Amino acid sequence: MTSMHAPRPADELARLFNPRSIAIVGASANPNSFGGRFMTNLAGFEGKIYFVNPRYEEIEGKPCAPSLSALPEVPDCVLVASGLKTVEAIFEEAVALGAGGVVLIASGFAETGDSETAAVQDRLAARAKESGVPLVGPNTIGFVNFATRAGATFLTGLDLERGYDCLAERRTIGLVSQSGALGLSLAQSMNREVYFSHVLSCGNSADIDLADCANYLVDDPHCRVIVCLLEGLRDPRRLEQVARRATLAGKPIILCKMARGDHGAQAAASHTGSLAGSHAAYKTMIERAGGIVIERFEELIETATFLSKAGKPSGNGAMVIATSGGAAILAADAAEAQHVPLPQPDGSVLETLGAHIPAFGSVRNPADVTAEVVNNIESLTACVEAVLARDDFAALVIPHPLAYDTAYPRIALLDRLAGEAGKVISMVWLSGWLEGPGSSEIETARNLAMFRSMDGCFSAISTWIDWDRRRAAIEQDPPIPLTDARVRSRAADVLSKSDGAVVAEREAKALLATYGVPVTEDRRAATSEAVRHCASEMGGRLVMKIDSPDIAHKTEVGGIALGLETPDAAVSAYERMIDAVAKAAPDARINGVIIQRMVPEGLEIVIGARIDPAFGPLVLVGLGGVLVELMADSVTAPAPVSQSQALDMLSKLRAAPLLDGFRNMPRVDRDALARIIVRVSEFATDHADKIAELDINPVICNGSDIVAADALIVLQRT
Known part of the structure; x- marks a missing residue:
């Protein structure tokens, strides 16, 4: 579940990204080495440059210190151009001195999948957080601050002088990229007269990540538009806070997310799990905070340039x-x-x-x-x-x-x-x-x-x-909880005592009802005589469903019967259903059947939630019914959501016009439907430590008469 840590305050990164002094650890007389390339790219830096390498007393006629401790002052920014085995000691020295920040370019850490080098990265990250000395990287290409001519990168092929020499009023786009190469490929648009205030690269983001970098740019006076090229974040909700800050400051923040696949949904037990993708959550999260999501990499720079001028x-x-x-x-x-x-x-x-x-x-x-x-x-x-x-x-x-x-x-x-x-x-x-x-x-x-x-x-x-x-419409404060603390506590107790992998329909609907979700009235029966008795008492047209904690999708095993108008019809349906389910799912536990009055026809909607490893609880709304996964018309958002955010989710459905009435169907009460989405999002938020997914399908909407006809809660594996 997401930690909801705030992004690093911009002033804590000022010495790192706007340095007055830079130390190059691993400076070299070899111009093709990483240290040598740093030296070349920093030749025009307006502040002080220090060389550090115990192998040299001087390089190009300038003194070279054996260590950071031997420098005449504590550097604001430390660029480490050395191998994996030496970086921990160098970082500890920078921490002891109180450096403004460290950029670690070395690769071969967590990105390799090797447990030992991943452990080194974890130790570096822990020390950075403990000490407060920001760490960029490892596995980063560095950064460029064009206002101060700080080309703190080892990459070649970028015409830094072109960016330095253009009018300051034209350097308006701040670029943050997890991919160093793609970030600088975008920066090469300087050859098309597009100029940047900063190009920042995060690498493995052991400490400082894309959200921290973007947050720094919100407060930078040279930057008017922020462009983020993102693969993924451990804690995406931090980026929502940054997007909201940028929007309130009048700065467009533009996100292009790579790695859009949602592998975690492949084995989902509910419809929600297969539909609620993290890419969709990124899009909804950024847009509700006022940010902009660009789907095509090729449109990033043109859009940013236009917004910087308009x-x-x-x-x-x-x-x-x-x-x-x-x-x-x-x-x-x-x-x-x-x-x-x-x-x-x-x-x-x-x-x-x-x-x-x-x-x-x-x-x-x-x-x-x-x-x-x-x-x-x-x-x-x-x-x-x-x-x-x-x-x-x-x-x-x-x-x-x-x-x-x-x-x-x-x-x-x-x-x-x-x-x-x-x-x-x-x-x-x-x-x-x-x-x-x-x-x-x-x-x-x-x-x-x-x-x-x-x-x-x-x-x-x-x-x-x-x-x-x-x-003009973004909300600055999180949604206010609507559910009483006693209700939350009772629901948590029920979930904790549930045995098995799922909470089946009857119990799931009862739990959701305590949160204000309207549900159908159910009766349970486990024998033919009990079925006859329930049907006689309830009367009217009935629906019968198999009651089993092991069957997520009842239709697929013959576990639903509709339009039962007499007790005899109900008994016959019960006997056929028990036989069909036993053949289709011989290992499933059968508790009997659930009988409920048949809800009048209406628009079928699915509302659900799942717990994402990075985002935490996500809430989903979509076109429901038996074709839910085929139609794949859904909108996902990080939970909880407010009433206005839930209404916005409904408006983004491709099927949204159906909510306004279609042929002989009445107009759906969007406010009432949005309130159910809000309640489900709150349930998922309150119990994110216990549930994996929940699925309410269908929610049958007939004007203002809206009711959940089926529900399933999948519990986390212990």
Whole structure:
């Protein structure tokens, strides 16, 4: 279960990531060694550099100390370029001196799977936490702080001088990556005029992890947008706190998560276990904290660059001014796919477009101004100014189909007009000549945002508008518990005394009912006569289910019978069911059957929870019934959730329109359904130390009449 530790405060990492002095342990006269590469990359550092290596008295005419203790001052940042066998002693020396932090690049630790080297990493992590001296790594490529020219990395191929020498106002993107190579591959977009405040790499994250690094960037004045390239975290909920802080500070935080497979769900006993994936939980967690999740690695930098330039969206849609009918069609398709409205021009905009666009063009949105307007700078200026002056358009998109030198004046014009209006124009590069004339000029322009695809452009615009909407609605405080402490205690006692791997339907529903989950009334019967007696007393149409702690999915073994209208029908169904289940599951313990009144037809929803090794309790809602896993329409979130968060989960289902009524089905009371999700999330949170999964399927929704018809609780193995 998650520890819910807070991320490391930013001021505790200031000496490490914004150092005034750096010591290179393992400095070397060999320029190709790790120590030698550190020296090369730190040649322009604005602070003090110290060399440490007992093999040298000096390197390149500069003194080299035999140890950290021999230096004239305690360094802020210690870069350790030595092997696995020596790092513990070096770290202990740094701790004893009170260094600001240590970067450990050596590999061969826990990532190898070897127990001995993993133990070394564990000892280093424990000492870092005990001493308060931050440790980055092991197995990291280091970091770069472009504001202070601190190229504390051994990697080559990154034009650090280019990043150092650009205007400070352009170094706005802070990049944090668990993968050092992929992080620096993104940083090479500096060759496309995209600049960074920091590039931070975590490596094995024995102590300082991605959440700590991102939290540091929230408080850094040079960083306006935070990009996180993530594989996974031991304690993901810490990143939720960082995302909330960044959003409240007005900084977009963008997450792209790799390693999306959810292997832990493969052997799940309940529907919930196979649906509630950790990647889905990351997405919901970050978005509810106001952050942004990008699914495609290729869109990370374009989206971050756009957000670093764009201000607050003034409207909810985009206007497209195209010089090609085909480009206009591409824009219309992409806008529809990304759910970006294209409002039709009216008033002054329509009047201006009509006055300047020839009859064979189009004044509708997307507008086709044709080559006539492109070649007439006054007409193009009038059209663009008219759109930029109107706040009902959040964005102006101008496709750029061809690469040619004569476009330079037009690019400069668009940059100037956007700057005067205080807005950004999105330019979509459609030419197959990717680095052709004009591409660099667009990327260099302060008020133009370059996109290499129409879908990427409208995806970024959609993300921008959605982020602005969500940031105003994020919740700063965790949900308040709704269930009485005595109820929680009684439920915990029942779970502790349960024998076997599962709590079957009748007992599971009784437990959930104490938390306010509406459930069907059940009777248990274990003989034909008992079945007849129950059916006679209950009357009406009945449902019969097999009662067994060993059968998770009753339908698959013939363990459900519906629409039983007479006692005789109930007895016949009972005898057939006992026989069928005995053949299908001969080793299962059979306690008899459960009889309940048949709930009127309605929309079937599944609500469940599972305990994730990293996240702790996760709650799930999805389209339910017997086809639940086939449809795989579900939303997962870390528990507990609030009422508004539960409503947001419902809105993200593909089947959400069914909740608003479909054909002759009544509109489902979303508030009532969300309250059940909240209660289930609280149950899972309260008993995360005892349960592994719980599954309520189906929850039958008929207007405001919502009831759980079946439930299963899978207990943790002891």
